[in-house]
Amino acid sequence: MKKIISYVLILSMIATMLVGCGQTNNEMDKQNNEVNEEVPSTSETVKFKAGTYVGEAEGMKGPIKVEVTVAEEKITDVKVLEHVDSERLFNFANESIPAAIVENQSIAVDVVAGATMSSIGIINAVKDALSQTGVDLELLNVKKEKPALVKGEDEYYDVVVAGAGASGLSAAIELGKNEDLNILVLEKMPFTGGSLALSGGLFWTGNGSKYVTEESFTPESLLEWFEMRSETEANAPLVKHIAEIAGETFDYLIDNGAPWDVDSVTETYPDSGIYRFETKRGATLTKFRDDAAGNQAAEFLYNFAKEKGAEIRIDSKVTSLVVEDNVVKGVNVEDSEKEYTVYAKKVILATGGFGNNPKLLKELDPDSATKWPFLAAGSTGDGIEMTRELGVEIVGNGVMAYEALTPKMGYKGEVGSLVWVPELIVNKEGKRFVDETGQSTDIALQTYLQTDDISFGIHDSQGDRVEDFEKGVEMGLIYKADTLEELAEKIGINKENFLATVEKYNATVSNGTEDEFGSILSQMKPPTEAPFYAVPIRACIIGTMPGLKVNENCQVIGANGEPIENLFAAGELMFGNIFNRVYPATGTAVALAIYTGRIAGETANNQIVK
Template sequence: MKKRLLALIMSSIVMVSALTGCGKQQDAGSSEGVLPTGTFEGIGNSFGGELKVSVKLADGKIEEITILEHKDTPGVSDPAMKDIPVAIIEAQSTDVEVASGASMSSKGIMEAVQNALDNANGVVKEEVTLLEEPDVLIVGGGMAGMVSAITAAENGAKVIIFEKTGKLGGTFGGSTLSGTNTKMQEENGITDDSPEKFFQDFIRLNEGYKEIYPEAEYTWNEDLGRYYAEHSGEAVDWLDELGADMKDRTPSQPTLYEPLSVPRVYVGDRASYEEVVTKELQKHIDAGNVSVALNTKGEELLMNGKEVVGVKVTKADGTEAEFKADSTILATGGYGHSEELVKKYNFQNFTTTCPEFVTGDGHIMAEKAGAVLKNMDFLTAYSGGLKNEENGLKKVDSIRVKDFPYIIFVNENGERFIDELGNEDGSDYDKISSSWKKAKDNKVYIMLDQAMVDSLKAEGKSIISGDKDWSKFAAQLEKGEVLFTGSTIEDVAEKAGINGANLATTIERYNGFARNGIDEDFGRTRLMTEFTGGTYYVFETTPYLMITAGGPDMNDKGEVLNADGEAIPGLYQAGEIIGMANAFGRTTIGGIGNTGNVVWGKLAGSSAAEYAKSK
């Protein structure tokens, strides 16, 4: 576990971040003033957006902290919601350890409590004046935006970052990185890797996609794939050298995706990546070369003919402003929480782990400026999402089907259509996940019976991810929205809205396969168990999203391209917005999204600075 990040992540200012250290964390009753008695509210910025708390003070001490509102993912954020208020009260300070696995929620609570304490003390947070003549504007203050700013500043540019939320850090997800010829590979005796081997993995994995979708026609920019392969190791080493916690420093194979030719995936501490990059950015802020406008949303690109010359933004107070610069970088992330864009290009039914602010702003801005969006129809589907009305698009519960035995998949006609488990090495994962893309209305029905449920419980497993005590299962049964039960196959089928007669035939046939150990239809070889009756369960599942894969076309200089394949002067991009499918083709590869924030950030920052200096 790591301490909370610098004050620049924790402080929420109306227009700009308190990047110079104002609003620092304090002990109750410190030199900032004796805390008054009363209850005060504060707002912080967490993974899902704003988080609101009330803090009860008495006798100069923090007595009680209540989380009033938050938009973080239940389950994932639970440790922070439970433990951080207790830790703050015990320490009488907001400078406490983050909850493991919930670092962003932890920091959001700390920030909110600190702001409540500041409100109690009447602390006025000063605004920082933005640079008057910037060379580079960056829309988006996530990992890619911060790396872009660092690199542009290192190359002599003056930079302003516009971030629509109240904090830097964005949606940097997971903890995996990938790269070739790294120091960690060398430490572990791996000397046979190369950028060319990594690139050939991209080629090989794309061939696998063509086997799943033989009708698919698509192109990807192999120059971008080669650029990533050549610079990925440098990116991993850069984070390592900055002091990121790389845990056991052992290169591995992806745990969820197809194996690579050489172990080159690294699992570190996600919070530490953000922390070290934030500290590096702070150096350039302190030097007067970078300034940051928080709660400031990029609305559209300013044009001079075909050239991008700036950005129009909406400030926290609702007013609009225009900023001019020779170069602009879009680092706005994906569109995984935009129902409009996902339905337009991908799925009709889905849930998402992406926060509410991830709405494809950069995609829309770039397209209006003449960019061409490519590979938007491709989107990695994570399987087994449970969509409840009360949560809207937010993914709260899911079934990680790769982990669980016995279950079968059926479609709305009550028919099986695939080997549900595939090979143990994960090489069939993409094929299995494609079930949700191909299914009518993107719905796949997962079925098991009481004996299977009892067996899972006896083995200490759950069917819903993270449901150790099976309370989530019970809650879903009570809701009756996506988990249906019945004493007969026909009964449960009717409740789930699938063909009961066909389902009965499917179960009878599958039971024969389970008895004989041979799946004559789809070749399943693992963990087949007969359905024995009693009580039947059917889950209605949808895909869930973590990242999007299409975006504006660009070249290996980080320049966004128009319909003629020409660079749009003054426009660059970095991070998720570029679309992994544009750089790597239609496949899933462990660690490329996170490492890409660094690779593409460095590319965009250096190219944008060079262009600005040439003007």
């Protein structure tokens, strides 16, 4: 029978881990060092002016305000009063950092992986408050040593899934249809959900789904679409397998309470027959691309996987595979206290991409090494590194990219989401270069190919986002001018070309003629009313494509061209088998993660019961 063990959310404090959502690794290392710089212990007594003090510092998205209470010789309480960071990730930091400061009587506490900027913001706000107490802060900057990891006992399961993002949880749900399986899901981060929890949560389907009333894709048309978008061949048997199970899988999840809004259906790419759905929360938050939309879907998958009998452990990193004679026997694991081995009949790798691993970016997609990472902190290429010794071929090229305003904001929030608003985009030469009404992923790809890797979205004072544009101007992120000539000068582009571009663009709209870049006429927005705004646009990485070569059943292919016994890969770790060059359309990553997770789980189960 299944082992059903309750999920206990314990935030172990993990130092010096790569951070996602827009913070570069160098920035993270620098700030971690500033926060946790170790100072020799001293016998000098800590003395405070007893009372309650308020401090403030910058977090991920804005200021964090804390209240710190001290007695004459100790910190007695730390409480966050205000913040504007992402609620989900901030909560992980807030549940850990204040308690650790009080427990250790130290400001040299470890940040929470995946919530690094929020962690640092809380710590720095506490420092600000404590600086008002008369204490010597250096006396509080002593780091408590961690005990060494102990050797734990070996464990045995039918299936081990490495990674609790969309693909890993989908695999667990599929495996859970067999009530006799013991299923263990291991997640290295302090929380589940992976990239899905930080995404907009869009999910596409078709081919027989009862929730798609229009004619939708077939296995053949889906393959043709992927190859058209990628400009190269895809793994045809795998793509067709995905198409065959897509409608059924989507309907199964919806019928079991999945939070996608079946009334929000839209075609994700023109004439593709591929229909996407917002989460119920996302359908009300699309204006600002709120990251809570994907989190709603991640919470459902986690709860459904538990309901189907999976045991899920957080803060549990799979460090390597157990391999004997090229047969995978299990995994080696580390948590905050011990290291141990889990033996299993089947191992499914669902460890995500490598966008937060500069070394792998330079190796597998060097053109993207300078793009801003804006993705899950756990995307460090673990699955690729673990399979090196097995000689697994890496297939695919390129990264998934969206437009971004800053490394921290990306494309989210009232100001960050302004990158999506303008429908006239120019480069530093003052010229258009892309269909602005097309796919955001294409705009991001083409922006990266422009001079200095930057473009500018041009907008005027019409529409419902003027207040947000003004906020961006106040923050020094958006340009504003009373004339187009002045705007060109402020953003440093070729004025003559720019004015000619705007004139031609406006004439196309007013005359109703076909646009030279194929923009949809009804969506074009001619800038005609002052003041005018310019939004600097760059490309950010939201995921990676190169990954492990697999067959149509998501079995990992070894150096001999045959499946490696007992080893599967799902999700972003194997996206390069399906698409390349450019992220095909919104909703693709979530859909393929869930579909390939199901395929891996189904195949693993079938092999076990034979």
